[in-house]
Amino acid sequence: MAVLTGLEPAGVWKYFEELSNIPRGSYHEKAASDYCVAFAKAHGLEVWQDQAWNIMMVKEASEGYEDAEPIILQGHLDMVCEKKPGCSIDFEKDGLKLAIDGDNVYAEGTTLGGDDGIAVAYALALLDDESIPHPRLEVIFTTSEEVGMEGASALDPSVLRGHTMINLDSEGEGVLLAGCAGGCHMQVNLPLKRETVTGIFATLKVDGLKGGHSGTEINKGRANANQLLGQVLTALAEKVPYHLVTLAGGLKDNAITREAEAQLVFASREAAAEAEKVAAAKGKVFRENCKETDAGVTVTLTVEGEETAAAMTAESAAKVRALLIRIPNGVVRMNPDIPTLVQTSLNVGIMTCEDSLLNLQYTVRSSVGDEKEKLIQEITTIAEEEGASIERNGEYPAWEYQKDSPLRAKMMRIYEEMFGKIPTVEVIHAGLECGILSTKIPNLDCVSIGPNIYEIHTTEEHMSISSVQRMWNYLVEIVKTK
Numbered sequence: 244m245a246v247l248t249g250l251e252p253a254g255v256w257k258y259f260e261e262l263s264n265i266p267r268g269s270y271h272e273k274a275a276s277d278y279c280v281a282f283a284k285a286h287g288l289e290v291w292q293d294q295a296w297n298i299m300m301v302k303e304a305s306e307g308y309e310d311a312e313p314i315i316l317q318g319h320l321d322m323v324c325e326k327k328p329g330c331s332i333d334f335e336k337d338g339l340k341l342a343i344d345g346d347n348v349y350a351e352g353t354t355l356g357g358d359d360g361i362a363v364a365y366a367l368a369l370l371d372d373e374s375i376p377h378p379r380l381e382v383i384f385t386t387s388e389e390v391g392m393e394g395a396s397a398l399d400p401s402v403l404r405g406h407t408m409i410n411l412d413s414e415g416e417g418v419l420l421a422g423c424a425g426g427c428h429m430q431v432n433l434p435l436k437r438e439t440v441t442g443i444f445a446t447l448k449v450d451g452l453k454g455g456h457s458g459t460e461i462n463k464g465r466a467n468a469n470q471l472l473g474q475v476l477t478a479l480a481e482k483v484p485y486h487l488v489t490l491a492g493g494l495k496d497n498a499i500t501r502e503a504e505a506q507l508v509f510a511s512r513e514a515a516a517e518a519e520k521v522a523a524a525k526g527k528v529f530r531e532n533c534k535e536t537d538a539g540v541t542v543t544l545t546v547e548g549e550e551t552a553a554a555m556t557a558e559s560a561a562k563v564r565a566l567l568i569r570i571p572n573g574v575v576r577m578n579p580d581i582p583t584l585v586q587t588s589l590n591v592g593i594m595t596c597e598d599s600l601l602n603l604q605y606t607v608r609s610s611v612g613d614e615k616e617k618l619i620q621e622i623t624t625i626a627e628e629e630g631a632s633i634e635r636n637g638e639y640p641a642w643e644y645q646k647d648s649p650l651r652a653k654m655m656r657i658y659e660e661m662f663g664k665i666p667t668v669e670v671i672h673a674g675l676e677c678g679i680l681s682t683k684i685p686n687l688d689c690v691s692i693g694p695n696i697y698e699i700h701t702t703e704e705h706m707s708i709s710s711v712q713r714m715w716n717y718l719v720e721i722v723k724t725k
Contacts, residue, residue: 245257245260246260246341246342246343247259247260247341247343247348250343250348250708251712252368252711252712252715254367254368254371254372255361255364255365255368255711255715256364256711257364257368258363258364258367258368258371259348259360259361259363259364260341261278262275262278262356262360262363262364263338263339263341263350263356263360264338264339265278265338266333266334266335266336266337266338267320267321267322267356267360268321268322268323268324268334268335269321269322269323269324269386269387269388269389269390270321270387270390271321271334271335272296272320272321272386272387273296275320275321275363276292276296276297276298276320276384276386277292279292279298279300279320279363279367279384280292280298282367282370283298283300286302286370286371288300288301288302288370289301291402293397293398293399294397295386295387295393295394295397295398296320296386296394297383297384297385297386297394297395297397297398298320298382298383298384299381299382299383299384299398299400299402299403300370300381300382301379301380301381301382301403302370302377302379302380302382303379304377304378304379305375305376305377306376307376308376308377308378308379308725311378311379311725312378312405312406312407313378313379313380313381313403313404313405313406313407314377314378314379314380314381314405314407314408314409314721314722315381315382315383315403315405315407315408315409315684316362316365316366316369316380316381316382316383316408316409316411317362317382317383317384317385317408317409317410317411317412317676317680318359318361318362318363318365318366318383318384318385318410318411318412319359319362319384319385319386319388319389319394319395319412319676320359320363320384320385320386320388320394321359321386321387321388321389321390321394322354322356322358322359322360322389323354323356323358323389323495323497323498323699323700324353324354324494325353325354325454325494325495325498325501325700325701325702326352326353326354326702327352327353327702329352330352330353330702332352332353334353339353339355339356340352340353341355343708344705346707346708346709347697347705347706347707347708348705348706348708349703349704349705349706350704352702353702354699354700354701354702354704355696355704355705355706356704357414357696357699357704357705357706358412358414358456358696358699358700358704359388359411359412361411361693361694361696361706361711362384362410362411362412362693363384365411365714365715365718366382366384366411368715369718369719369722370382375719375722375723376723377722377723378722378725379404379405380722381403381404381405383398383400383403383680385398385676388412388676389495389497390428390495390496390497390637391428391636391637391639392637392639392674392676392679393637395639395676395679395680396639396679398680398683399683400680400683400684403684405684406684406685406686406687406688407649407650407687407688407689408650408677408680408684408687408688408689408690409650409689409690409691409692409718409721410675410676410677410689410690410691410692411691411692411693411718412675412676412691412693413675413691413692413693414459414693414694414695414696414697414699415693415695416693416694416695416707416710416713416714417658417662417664417666417667418666418667418668418669418692419651419654419655419658419666419667419668419669419690419691419692420669420670420671420675420690420691420692421644421645421648421651421668421669421670421690421691422610422641422642422643422644422645422670422671423610423641423642423670423671423672423673423674423675423677423678423691424458424585424586424608424609424610424641424671424672424673424674425608425609425610425612425615425638425639425640425641425642425674425678426606426607426608426609426615426638426639426674427606427607427615427619427635427636427637427638427639428496428604428605428606428607428635428636428637428638429589429604429605429606429607429619429622429633429634429635430602430603430604430605430633430634430635430636431566431570431601431602431603431604431605431622431626431631431632431633432600432601432602432631432632432633432634433559433562433563433566433600433601433602433603433626433629433630433631434599434600434630434631435555435559435563435596435598435599435600435601436555436556436558436559436599437553437554437555437556437559437598437599438553438554438555438556439551439552439553439554440486440508440551440552440553440554441508441549441550441551441552442486442508442509442510442511442549442550443508443509443510443511443512443514443515443546443547443548443549443550444488444506444507444508444546444547444548444549444550444552445506445507445508445509445515445518445544445545445546445547446504446505446506446507446544446545446547447472447475447476447479447504447505447506447507447522447542447543447544448502448503448504448541448542448543448544448545449468449471449472449475449492449502449503449504449529449540449541449542450468450501450502450503450504450540450541451501451502451537451539451540451541452465452466452467452468452471452499452500452501452502452533452537452539452540453465453499453501453536453537453539453698453701453703454498454499454500454501454700454701455498455499455698455699455700455701456497456498456499456673456699456700457496457497457498457499457588457590457592457606457608457673458497458588458606458608458671458672458673458674459671459672459673459699460499461499461573461574461585461588461590461608461672462574462577462583462585462672463536464535464536464573464574465499465533465536465537466529466533466536466537466540467499467500467572467573467590467591468492468493468500468501468502468503469492469493469500469503469567469572469591469592469594469603470567470572470591471503471529471540471542472490472492472503472504472505472567473563473564473566473567473568474525474567474568475521475522475525475542476490476505476563476564476567477564477567477568478521478525479507479518479521479522480560480561480564482517482518482521483509483514483517483518483521484509484510484514485507485508485509485510485514485518486507486508486509486552486554486555486560487505487506487507487554487555487559487560487563488505488506488507488508488552488553488554488555489505489506489596490503490504490505490506490563490594490596490601491503491504491505491594491595491596492504492593492594493591493592493593493594493604494592494593495592495593495700496590496591496592496593496604496605496606497590497592497606497700498590498592498700498701499590499592499700500591500592500593500594501701503594506552507544508550508552508554512546515544515546516546518544519544519546522542522543522544523542523544525542526540526541526542526543529542553598562629562630562631563601565629566601566603566625566626566629566631567591567603569625569629570589570591570603570605570622570625570626571589571618571621572589572590572591573588573589573590574587574588575587575588575589575609575614575618576614578610581670584610584669584670584671584672585608585672586609586610586611586614586672587608587609587610587611587614587615587618588607588608588609588672589605589606589607589608589618589622590605590606591603591604591605592604592605592606601631605622607619607622608672608673608674609641610641610670610672612641619635639674639676639678639679640678640679640681640682641678642675642677642678642681642689643678643681644670645688648688648690649688650688650689650690651668651688651690653721653724654666654690654692654721655668657717657720657721657724658717661716661717661720662713662717675691677689677691692714692717692718693714694706694707694710694711694713694714695707695710
């Protein structure tokens with residue numbers, strides 16, 4: 244029996260569970276895309292699947308709604324794939340292990356993929372339900388959203404007729420999103436030189452952090468493991484000589500890194516023992532500084548035996564430390580007119596090290612174009628000073644707030660009628676595909692909504708069952724109301 248059987252709305256949870264059984268990490272969405280094609284064909288719907296595996300499908304208006312404005316429903320197929328240490332799930336082969344805890348659905352040992360599997364489930368359930376009167380429904384499911392909105396950038400929506408769109412990629416019930424920041428992805432590439440060394444091998448690890456989404460949760464002040472590792476390596480270099488062999492941290496550039504580690508070689512066990520004290524002291528400082536945001540942070544140095552390794556030269560190691568320390572991370576500026584809104588930020592989400600290259604991957608976000616460019620130039624200047632090169636890609640535009648929005652006015656009215664309170668209208672710092680789609684669909688009137696999903700992009704992600712039902716009822720009412 245399916246885990247979510249018995250939950251309401253039944254159709255939504257049915258499709259959410261079916262989708263959760265299909266691996267759909269970014270760049271691996273073909274099976275999920277094919278699943279949507281099969282759904283459309285089984286329901287007699289028009290469907291288009293492009294080379295990027297984006298999906299568009301159409302359900303014609305029901306009787307009495309032929310002259311109503313079409314509604315576009317939009318979400319993305321891919322999910323952020325994070326798992327806890329020891330979790331055996333292979334995200335390219337295995338489905339998720341869904342479970343229920345009170346009012347919440349979660350996945351055992353991994354991210355849940357509520358972002359944005361719930362959008363797909365809502366849309367499919369709506370297309371499947373013949374009892375709901377509706378205008379022409381046009382559904383867009385994009386791919387590779389979590390790695391730069393590449394699917395939306397490749398999409399050609401010219402076959403669609405609608406200019407009114409409900410984006411279903413939000414995580415807060417009672418909030419109507421009406422704008423978002425633009426951004427881009429940056430890579431800092433530092434060439435490395437190596438030399439053969441022999442000594443006491445040790446592994447330095449920073450973990451126990453909460454992580455989270457680098458857009459929606461960057462304002463919470465959570466620590467980034469890659470940056471903390473740089474601080475520990477710098478503190479060690481000031482007190483105990485060592486050779487740096489390699490270092491790594493993070494899997495997604497739009498996720499705040501939860502853990503990072505480095506391999507070091509010390510001249511003697513005495514030096515390694517001294518390094519353990521320095522690492523422990525830094526851990527204590529981090530716990531004090533992060534007690535409100537990352538109380539579980541730990542710094543450990545595990546000393547092993549004598550080994551011979553190809554370590555970075557002292558000059559290369561110094562450049563690595565400098566990049567991690569000098570390039571800013573987190574919130575750069577808050578919006579001067581909306582004190583709670585982050586205006587500009589960046590996040591070092593991935594750090595990898597090969598024999599001859601260190602690669603740091605950043606997500607840069609800002610709702611102000613000039614400010615974004617200034618931050619990119621700052622990163623570029625620091626990188627070039629340390630002998631690194633820059634790659635810039637995956638740019639997406641800001642979704643600008645529209646003062647006059649008939650869709651938003653309608654949705655506000657319906658929400659107040661249904662729930663007895665006025666919804667909050669917000670502009671957010673995270674990126675949404677609405678900005679890209681606004682450049683492709685003329686005069687697009689768009690609002691983004693969704694149920695309560697917590698700790699997205701982390702292994703603690705969970706989604707409220709009761710909120711999913713309330714937001715389903717809300718979505719149905721929006722669709723029914725001419």
